[in-house]
Amino acid sequence: MPMPEGRWIDVEGLRTRYYEAGSGEPIVMVYGGNFGTSDSASSAYTWNLNMRPLSERFRVIVPDKVGQGYTDNPQNDDYTMRAVVRHLAAFLRAMELPPVHLVGHSRGGYACARLTLEQHDLVRSVTLVNSGTLSPGVGTNEVVLSRPPYPKYTPECVRWVYQSYSFDPRVVTDEWVKAVLEILALPKYQESVRKVEQEKLGVKLFLPELAREKRETLQWLNDGRLQRPSQVVWGFDDRTATLERGIELFRMIAQHERRAQFHVINQSGHFPFREHPARFNALLARFVAQC
Amino acid sequence: MLKEALVFLHGGVPGVTPYCSGPHIWGRSLELFAAERKVVALELRGPTVDAQMQEARAALGEDPVHLVGHDLGGLIALAVAAEAPQRVRSVSAVASVAAAPTGDGVVNLTLAHPPPPLWSRRSQAWALERVSYSHQHIDDALLDACERAARKNPPVRSEELPPSLMAAKARFYELCRERGYPVPAQIIWGTHDPLGSFDQGLWLFRLVAQKQRIAQFHAINRTGALPFREEPEAFHQIVSAFVEAG
DSSP states (O other): OOOOOOEEEEETTEEEEEEEEOOSSEEEEEOOOOTTOSSOOOOGGGGHHHHHHHTTTSEEEEEOOTTSTTSOOOGGGOOSHHHHHHHHHHHHHHTTOOSEEEEEETHHHHHHHHHHHHOGGGEEEEEEESOTTTSSSOOOHHHHHSSOSSOTTSHHHHHHHHHHHOSSGGGSOHHHHHHHHHHHTOHHHHHHHIIIIISOHIIIIIHHHHHHHHHHHHHHHHTTOOOSOEEEEEETTOSSSOHHHHHHHHHHHHTTOSSEEEEEESSOOSOHHHHSHHHHHHHHHHHHHTO | OOOOOEEEEOOOOTTTSSSOOSGGGGTTHHHHHHTTSOEEEEOOOOSSHHHHHHHHHHHOOSSOEEEEEETHHHHHHHHHHHHOTTTEEEEEEESOTTTSOOTTOOOOOTTSSOOSSTTSHHHHHHHHHHTSSOGGGOOHHHHHHHHHHHHHSOOOOOTTHHHHHHHHHHHHHHHHHTTOOOSOEEEEEETTOSSSOHHHHHHHHHHHHTTOSSEEEEEETTOOSOHHHHSHHHHHHHHHHHHHTO
8 A cells, every 4th residue: 555755844953754644633653663773674654554544534644753764863863762752742843733643553652652741732642552662561572583584684684573573474565575675775774773783872872761761651651641542452462562561551551541442453463553454443543533 | 335233232141130131221322323323232031041042043134234242142142143154244242251251260249249129220220330330320211221121021030041151151162262253253341340350351352363363352441341331432432443344
């Protein structure tokens, strides 16, 4: 399913790529992953099976996060989750959007929750999808995906990573792999790989900073600071962010938020919106319509 | 093309459950569905699971429908759909403790000591409150309907009910394990259902999910055993999304 033509907007000096389609209530979809990975690379394309169908009823916006997709790398080598959240919030303001329905997957789920916790006025509802980054407990990402058996930057490696994430390996289409390889080929992206992998900013900066901030984020969730209708959507067969972690996340949110829902989709790994797009789109559309 | 109808199967075990269920139990949620498609709410009076299955079967026509069943009605819906998968597009089992595995669980005391006389207005109000997260949904309209139901069909307990229930569950579990459940199905649970734990709901989902690709589990926050009454909008949203995703 083709993406609409990409657009550009300046966000605090960062040339930011985004995609937009449809009209109505704004839904902003935030994909996962992070900058500087050479075995795979998420971009706005991750939502290609959802964007068009949802745009029949909503204004759907998918930005490329700082350092990912076609958006500029962070300034001053600020390869942190904080920079991602700040850029995302600044993007919403630059777009002059009314409060949006945020949809965040994986690391993007963390960014969406953190953004909401810090800047409630930008957000109307929150949908969190298979976000191990946000959930308490042990993530098994590094276990399932450590040391891919193929050379980095190759289609074989990309395919292996996403197939390891998925329930059905056939959902990893050539088109998906191609979209990832396009990002991996960008000089600016390879620059982020040099920073994050070669200069070890991933291990030295991104992960410890995220761990520090996550403690606070979970505390805030437990304190009931989210304060927006929320749903947690989980692919049942995700080996990297297991169901138990989704249940725990839902419980944290549900203790304070009446309008909290938990949804599990069978025969789906880490990407339920790609393995069951029609089911995910229907769930999201119905949820957003009543928030 | 006309949208397929939704057929609702209420729960409650005749002569056992201390409130009288019936089509009235669905309350306002039926209106929400009726705004979008044809809605039929069955009245099941049979004293055993097999008798109720017969009533539900008879209500199915040639045109495929979506079944929504509460508690025992959930088990009836799952069982009837499995017999005639070509006539049922999907099943939504709601707070269906009757269908969920219990293992060697401990007795549930939620409804252990209803105030007499049984099935009086006061006694039914007590039971409805006990199975709910909040009493707010228990209004005069509901209590009037429950009273009418008790007068119209004085509850009679059948000795054959427990064995018929166990047999129906066994058939259902065998089907899930061996051939696989043949119809898309979802399990909807209240986070605060005093009659069945979150885990029980999830286990029911796991059974269906073994071999049925289209299977979902949903939890609705701050609801008990009657989530469609306590959060009708959320319930309507979840069932509608499942039905329209095909």
